């Protein structure tokens with residue numbers, strides 16, 4: 001028998017939708033991050049981040065079916081991801097992850113990934 005994926009363990013689709021919804025509520029109120037997002041309404045961005053995270057954690061592969069290989073560094077190249085943007089991004093994720101109230105083990109694993117991923121996407125130290 002295949003063990004449940006992390007995706008299933010944390011509650012599947014609803015969990016990821018909730019995480020990304022709370023995250024983007026924060027982004028929408030963030031004057032530095034908000035202007036980086038090209039869309040008026042953040043529906044597309046919400047969908048891309050949700051499907052990406054679901055796929056990463058062993059859920060459906062919708063993201064790659066729709067967008068191909070993630071190549072996150074390349075896809076962030078046109079945005080100014082400096083340490084401040086990273087910290088703001090992570091702060092909204094922290095709030096969103098807290099809202100899920102996951103068991104400590106899953107919570108720690110998820111946060112560790114988000115922190116490392118965010119650090120790896122820094123592409124400038126200009127202010």
Ligand code: HEM
Pocket residue numbers: 033036037038039044045048049052067072075076079080081085086089090114117118119121122
């Ligand atoms: C470090 C700070 C970060 C900033 C400032 C940032 C900013 C952005 C912006 C402005 C977009 C375009 C929105 C859109 O999809 O239209 C985007 C897309 C995206 N970001 Fe980030 N991001 C950050 C970190 C991350 C991290 C850590 C992840 C993954 C764990 C991530 C995953 C994605 C994905 C999957 C997309 C959509 C890519 C696509 O298919 O086009 N981002 N990000």
